[in-house]
Amino acid sequence: GENVEQHPSTLSVQEGDSAVIKCTYSDSASNYFPWYKQELGKRPQLIIDIRSNVGEKKDQRIAVTLNKTAKHFSLHITETQPEDSAVYFCAASNTGFQKLVFGTGTRLLVSP
Amino acid sequence: NAGVTQTPKFRILKIGQSMTLQCAQDMNHNYMYWYRQDPGMGLKLIYYSVGAGITDKGEVPNGYNVSRSTTEDFPLRLELAAPSQTSVYFCASSSLTGNSNSPLHFGNGTRLTVT
Numbered sequence: 001g002e003n004v005e006q007h008p009s010t011l012s013v014q015e016g017d018s019a020v021i022k023c024t025y026s027d028s029a030s031n032y033f034p035w036y037k038q039e040l041g042k043r044p045q046l047i048i049d050i051r052s053n054v055g056e057k058k059d060q061r062i063a064v065t066l067n068k069t070a071k072h073f074s075l076h077i078t079e080t081q082p083e084d085s086a087v088y089f090c091a092a093s094n095t096g097f098q099k100l101v102f103g104t105g106t107r108l109l110v111s112p
Numbered sequence: 113n114a115g116v117t118q119t120p121k122f123r124i125l126k127i128g129q130s131m132t133l134q135c136a137q138d139m140n141h142n143y144m145y146w147y148r149q150d151p152g153m154g155l156k157l158i159y160y161s162v163g164a165g166i167t168d169k170g171e172v173p174n175g176y177n178v179s180r181s182t183t184e185d186f187p188l189r190l191e192l193a194a195p196s197q198t199s200v201y202f203c204a205s206s207s208l209t210g211n212s213n214s215p216l217h218f219g220n221g222t223r224l225t226v227t
Contacts, residue, residue, distance in 0.1 A: 001171075006154075034215065043202065043218040044155070089154055099145075099170070100216070102154030 002027040004092050006103030013080050014111055021106045023090035024072040030094040033066060033073045038087045038105075047088075048075070080110045113138050118203050118219035125193040125226045133188040133222050135203030143206045144186040145170075145216070146178065148199040155202065161186055193226045200224070 003026040013019050025033075034049035050057045050064045050073065057064050063076040077084055087107050091100040119134045137144065142163050147155040157170030161180040175197060177189040186205075190197060200223050204216040 004154075043220050044216075045218070046215040049215065091154075099157060099160060100155075101171075102156075104152070104154045 002030060002092055002094060002101040004090060004101050004103045006090050006106060008106060009104065010107045010109070012109045012111065015080060015082060017080055017110075019077045019080050019084070019108055019110075021075045021088055021090070021108070022072060023074070023092075023103050024070075025092040025101075026071070027092070027094050028068075028071065030071075030092040032093045033064070034091050034100070035064060035075050036089045036091065036102075038089065040086075044089060077108075080108075082110050082112055084108060085110045115139065116203055116205055116217050116219035118201075118222050120222060121220065122223045123225070125190075125224065127193060127195065127226060129193050130189070130191050131193070131224075133190075133201055133203075133224075135186045135188065135219060136184050137186075137203075137205040137217070138184065139205060139207065139217065140183060141205035141207040141214075141217070142183070143208070144180065145204045145206075146176070146186070146188045147202045147204065148172065149202060149221075150199050158188065158201075190224075195226050198224060198226045 006023045031052040036044035037047045038044040061078045066073040087105045089105050090103040093100045116137045145160045146158040149155045156172045159178040161167045200221045202221050203219040207214045
């Protein structure tokens with residue numbers, strides 16, 4: 001089955017810096033790659049997703065890139081703000097519905 | 113819309129007890145899921161359902177059972193609680209439009225402790 005690895009497990013940046021979180025997946029049939037943000041004690045919430053027919057997608061300060069050949073995808077956050085501090089999860093799915101396999105998460109801390 | 117509603121929010125069980133975690137959604141979504149989240153870990157799929165009357169196992173189904181008698185409700189049953197089932201449980205739902213699935217909508221979670 002699918003296996004998703006996520007790095008780093010913890011990331012500390014200064015406000016205004018960029019943050020990059022990387023994930024690799026094992027199943028070449030995977031075709032859907034969402035990123036979720038989870039604040040402490042809250043539910044995970046989708047922040048951006050990408051499908052396998054697209055190489056990059058942007059939404060304001062957030063972007064995701066996908067390299068299908070290398071089977072990895074990354075989340076890029078520019079101009080980080082303290083409210084970006086949270087745990088970020090990547091996930092992958094190779095089914096028509098969202099039977100997602102999640103990475104282990106990255107705790108992002110943005111210091112003022 | 114209330115979205116995905118989970119009850120209870122917190123529960124403490126003794127080893128061997130049983131309980132049902134409730135999940136309801138009011139978005140008319142076909143697909144529903146149960147995930148568990150252990151500290152410092154990602155979410156693991158326990159069971160999922162593609163519609164009323166249809167359920168299937170995820171990555172970690174042992175010790176759990178589900179049913180889907182209606183589109184709205186997807187309860188998760190623990191029959192003989194074990195300490196390894198201490199976790200936060202998230203219910204989620206999604207819909208299918210054409211060939212694309214909507215993002216997962218998560219409930220607020222149930223924090224379960226088994227002692």
